[in-house]
Amino acid sequence: MSDKQVIRDNSQEQELxxxxxxxxxxxxxxxxETIKTKGVVGITSGYRSNSTNILPRKDxxxxxxxxxxxxxxxxxxxxxTDYEVGIFKVAEELQRRVKxxxxxxxxxxxxxVNVNVQGIKFKEEKKKIMKEIQKEIQExxxxxxxxxxxxxKLK
Numbered sequence: 001m002s003d004k005q006v007i008r009d010n011s012q013e014q015e016l017x018x019x020x021x022x023x024x025x026x027x028x029x030x031x032x033e034t035i036k037t038k039g040v041v042g043i044t045s046g047y048r049s050n051s052t053n054i055l056p057r058k059d060x061x062x063x064x065x066x067x068x069x070x071x072x073x074x075x076x077x078x079x080x081t082d083y084e085v086g087i088f089k090v091a092e093e094l095q096r097r098v099k100x101x102x103x104x105x106x107x108x109x110x111x112x113v114n115v116n117v118q119g120i121k122f123k124e125e126k127k128k129i130m131k132e133i134q135k136e137i138q139e140x141x142x143x144x145x146x147x148x149x150x151x152x153k154l155k
Contacts, residue, residue, distance in 0.1 A: 021106045023066040030075050030113075031060035033101045039082050039090035041121045041129060046078035052119040054080055054129060057136045073102060076114040083122045091115040 034040055035057075042054030043063040055063050065076040075098060081090050095113040102110050121129065 019107070021108065023068055024061060026066045026068070026073055026075065026102055026106060026108065027061035027064040029102050029105055030064045030066070030077060030098045033097045034064075034077055034079060034094055035060065037090065037094045037097055039085035039087075040094060041080040041082055044078045044080060044118050046076070046116065046118075052080065057133060057140070068108070071107075071109055072111050073106075073108045074112050074114075075102070075110065076116065078116040078118050080119040080121055081117055083120050087117055087120075091117065 031043055034043055043060050044052050045055060045063050046065065063078055067074045077094065077098065079090075079094070081087050094115050098113045099110040102108055
């Protein structure tokens, strides 16, 4: 199967071509929706590595598996949930959010979103992870601001 799939064929309109989306793009969209879902602590690398370590923000999409065929996608997301929330409700909400986001952003029909809960984190662990994520976000924000300042200087 190809890493990129044709979503819409605009062959009837001469000046427009095909729209393609890569598996990586779908994985990034799914990963970002996943970490925004209440009750999800993080994404793991899945069954491929037999690890329940949470992936850092820059590698989140590496844990998401995407299968595509023309106009369709199936997604599998391995997650760690918070102990204090209902796992089934978190999984259902995650499935809905990912399906809606991928469909609206890419035009692909999402035929299924598999959620594999690979672990549960408790309050103390969650606080530590949240501090690490906040630190990563601060570092990325600094990088963005530096790039922004360079662009301003170039103008």
